[in-house]
Amino acid sequence: MRQTDWNGRKVGILYNAEAALVRGFARDALSEADTLRTVALARRALRAIGARVVDLGLGPEARTVLARLARRPPDVVLNLCDAPLGDVTLEPHLPAALELLCVPYTGAGPAALDLCRHKSTVKERLRAAGIPTPAWTVVDPHRPLPSWNIWPAIVKPVAEDASCGIDRGSVVHDRRALRARVERIHRRYREPALVERFVGGRELNVALVGGAVPRVLPPGEIDFSAMPADRPRIVTFDAKWRAGGTEDRGTRPVAAGPLPPAVHRALRDHALAAWRITGVRDYARVDFRLDERHRPFVLEVNPNPDLSPDAGLARAWERAGGDWTGLLLAILEHALRRGPR
Ligand SMILES: Nc1ncnc2c1ncn2[C@@H]1O[C@H](COP(=O)(O)OP(=O)(O)O)[C@@H](O)[C@H]1O
Numbered sequence: 001m002r003q004t005d006w007n008g009r010k011v012g013i014l015y016n017a018e019a020a021l022v023r024g025f026a027r028d029a030l031s032e033a034d035t036l037r038t039v040a041l042a043r044r045a046l047r048a049i050g051a052r053v054v055d056l057g058l059g060p061e062a063r064t065v066l067a068r069l070a071r072r073p074p075d076v077v078l079n080l081c082d083a084p085l086g087d088v089t090l091e092p093h094l095p096a097a098l099e100l101l102c103v104p105y106t107g108a109g110p111a112a113l114d115l116c117r118h119k120s121t122v123k124e125r126l127r128a129a130g131i132p133t134p135a136w137t138v139v140d141p142h143r144p145l146p147s148w149n150i151w152p153a154i155v156k157p158v159a160e161d162a163s164c165g166i167d168r169g170s171v172v173h174d175r176r177a178l179r180a181r182v183e184r185i186h187r188r189y190r191e192p193a194l195v196e197r198f199v200g201g202r203e204l205n206v207a208l209v210g211g212a213v214p215r216v217l218p219p220g221e222i223d224f225s226a227m228p229a230d231r232p233r234i235v236t237f238d239a240k241w242r243a244g245g246t247e248d249r250g251t252r253p254v255a256a257g258p259l260p261p262a263v264h265r266a267l268r269d270h271a272l273a274a275w276r277i278t279g280v281r282d283y284a285r286v287d288f289r290l291d292e293r294h295r296p297f298v299l300e301v302n303p304n305p306d307l308s309p310d311a312g313l314a315r316a317w318e319r320a321g322g323d324w325t326g327l328l329l330a331i332l333e334h335a336l337r338r339g340p341r
């Protein structure tokens with residue numbers, strides 16, 4: 001690909017400057033605070049190559065930032081905002097506004113962002129395309145618990161990410177625990193609960209970066225070997241966001257250990273199919289687990305995944321020989337080449 005000369009280019013960094021979220025648990029905002037660190041690193045990396053960085057931190061209202069974008073549009077926007085006004089349901093609206101203002105931006109468009117947040121809708125599409133995803137049911141608030149007889153099961157909010165609502169009580173072994181967990185999701189997140197078959201083998205993730213046919217990066221794996229035996233082997237909220245805690249240490253992201261060639265191929269094919277089916281762009285990460293027969297199941301597709309240097313995407317990029325600034329520029333380059341919409 002032709003390399004853009006970034007010297008003097010105007011790059012806007014769009015992010016949520018307010019850490020409070022409107023739903024869920026107060027601590028869910030920890031995931032937002034981490035984004036601020038990524039914003040600072042991106043600002044520094046872009047300035048170092050001569051780009052002019054425009055700070056687009058969203059406060060409690062969007063008017064100021066939108067007015068600024070309309071008045072003096074940057075050449076391209078790095079979209080790091082997954083919860084405008086503290087509300088993840090508004091995530092698709094920013095790219096929509098950018099399209100109306102004809103400003104190119106990185107990552108998924110409004111439709112793909114909205115689709116991927118709804119895990120069960122993505123699962124339906126995957127299943128229709130023959131991509132394995134764990135058996136599931138969705139329980140709406142105020143509806144009776146449907147029959148369910150696959151144990152263990154995991155219960156998650158149907159439309160959150162960043163492991164919000166996932167803790168060591170999320171894996172349930174009987175109907176009583178299932179009911180309690182489903183009610184808790186309804187209460188805290190005011191949204192349906194997703195009940196899934198717990199697929200307990202190795203956890204792998206595949207990051208993709210690029211255009212219509214993206215580059216598939218070497219798979220990553222979660223090393224659960226330091227997880228205490230009495231806790232489920234899952235990436236909980238605390239594992240992701242409470243640095244240094246037991247669950248953080250018990251979920252070490254590493255390069256995937258050796259995989260049978262057929263499994264490696266399946267991960268790659270399923271990840272590419274998931275990219276196409278969901279319509280994500282520029283960068284994405286697909287989360288998998290293997291079952292007892294080493295068959296990969298897609299848990300979810302993450303559009304605009306965490307870009308921080310210690311998250312899975314950047315680690316995979318580095319394993320493939322690149323550095324973090326290179327990753328940032330690859331993503332910006334694709335956005336710029338695509339143009340405003
Ligand atoms: N069906 C499942 N079987 C086994 N583990 C699961 C399953 N669903 C989720 N998990 C565990 O929970 C974590 C978070 O779930 P995920 O669906 O990826 O949601 P999020 O959007 O919050 O990352 C996963 O990384 C995995 O460890």
Ligand SMILES: [Mg+2]
Pocket residue numbers: 162163287300
């Ligand atoms: Mg995930």
